[in-house]
Amino acid sequence: MIDLDEIKSEWLALKVENASLQQKNKELTRRLVDARIANNQQKLAKNYRIGYMGLCFPLLAWLLYQLIHPSVYLCIIYSVYGIILGLFDLWFMDFIKKADYTTISTINALEHASKVVIYQNWATIASIIACIGVLALFFYEMAQLGADNIIWGGVIGGVIGGIIGTRKCIDNHRLARRMLSELRNIEEEE
Amino acid sequence: MQNNNDKERQFIEMLDQYKSVIAKVCCIYVSPNADFDDLYQETVINLWNGFDKFRGEAKISTWIYRAAINTCITWIRRNKKHSNNETLDTEMPLIAEESSKLIDYRRLKTLISRLSPLEKAIVTLWLDEKSYDEIATITGLSHSNVAVKLHRIKEKMSKMTDL
Numbered sequence: 169m170i171d172l173d174e175i176k177s178e179w180l181a182l183k184v185e186n187a188s189l190q191q192k193n194k195e196l197t198r199r200l201v202d203a204r205i206a207n208n209q210q211k212l213a214k215n216y217r218i219g220y221m222g223l224c225f226p227l228l229a230w231l232l233y234q235l236i237h238p239s240v241y242l243c244i245i246y247s248v249y250g251i252i253l254g255l256f257d258l259w260f261m262d263f264i265k266k267a268d269y270t271t272i273s274t275i276n277a278l279e280h281a282s283k284v285v286i287y288q289n290w291a292t293i294a295s296i297i298a299c300i301g302v303l304a305l306f307f308y309e310m311a312q313l314g315a316d317n318i319i320w321g322g323v324i325g326g327v328i329g330g331i332i333g334t335r336k337c338i339d340n341h342r343l344a345r346r347m348l349s350e351l352r353n354i355e356e357e358e
Numbered sequence: 359m360q361n362n363n364d365k366e367r368q369f370i371e372m373l374d375q376y377k378s379v380i381a382k383v384c385c386i387y388v389s390p391n392a393d394f395d396d397l398y399q400e401t402v403i404n405l406w407n408g409f410d411k412f413r414g415e416a417k418i419s420t421w422i423y424r425a426a427i428n429t430c431i432t433w434i435r436r437n438k439k440h441s442n443n444e445t446l447d448t449e450m451p452l453i454a455e456e457s458s459k460l461i462d463y464r465r466l467k468t469l470i471s472r473l474s475p476l477e478k479a480i481v482t483l484w485l486d487e488k489s490y491d492e493i494a495t496i497t498g499l500s501h502s503n504v505a506v507k508l509h510r511i512k513e514k515m516s517k518m519t520d521l
Contacts, residue, residue: 174511175466179485182463184378193373196399200406201366207403208433269428270408273498275478278427283470 174189212284213264219257238309242302249302253295260287289338335358369409373402376422383423386470386482387430401429416495424482424496429473433481469515477511484508 199205206214228250229243267280303326307319373380384397404425414419470478477498483493493504 172515176485176487178463179466180487182382186377189377189381190374192398193370193377196402197366197370197406198370200403205399205403205430207400210406237374242430261394267448268408268411269404269432270412270425272428273432273474274424274427274496275498277477286368286419298393 184266196353209264209267209269213261214265216257216261219254219261222250222252222254222257225254238306242305242309245302245305249298253298256291260291263287293334293338296333300326300330362363364500365409369406372407372409372418376419379422380421380426382486383406383426383430383482385467385477386478389471390404390435391508392430392433395428395435400433401426403431417492420492420496423488427479427482431479445489469518472518473511473514477514480504480507481511481515 187240198207229247232238232245232246233240264284267277269277272280305324307322310318380401380430381394382399384394384401387397395440407427410423412418415454423486438481470481473481479497480499483496490501490508491502493499493508494501497504499507
């Protein structure tokens, strides 16, 4: 059996290697002052700047209309799809950035991290489903124009990519749900 | 607004004063998917980002513990392939004064690796002689919940078979 109180005194007696950490502190701070490094939270949030692209979908739809003359209906659906995804991405970018890990409690930090994973997965699944709808309409119109190669290539790629991506999202979502449920058990114990 | 040079100097002074706190917390959370350098760097970045906003409402050590624990825990959460079978050979910048203490430290590290991320946070704060109130402030749990959890963690660790 292990005597934890004895281990505690030995834990307190452990020393850190001063020289290498002092050097590391100087280097990291220099890089921070020069804005040459970012944390994972900032890097993840940056991925969602692509939301600004989504807001440009109405312009892309107009260009598509000028080039290949799909139906107005398709252009509207395409624009709405882009705007909704774009707005979500920008909201999510803000959600990721706003948690300040130096001020919130550990429970709240865990909850935030789990929600980030869950929202990411929901968004991915929803965008895949919506994308399939938009693409189905697009390929239907291509079929009307007789462009069979485009249709078959798109269907096969979409099915394979959708299956792989959806499976991964479901696994990540399950892990995040488990963490949130552990957090709720902690709150119930209070 | 602070001059950047002043901020840099003050920040480095703070880091040097509390480097052992940050290092020990990062060491607890080191795993095959979270190496010490990544966790340490991530913690320092979070401290830098929060440095201007820190107004001294809490003790500085509380603020640093909170940042380090939250950083490590959320890193683990997002890179969730970590296994409980940690190697004892993971390099960490801790030294002990005698080799027997290093062996006990490795045993302790292996025991702690079997705890959940939140349990690791609680036991780390307890090992560093934080009061139940401080542990409650940092983790967001109530005082009574901290006492119950710590009791359960100690029982759990005591019952773990030898390695």
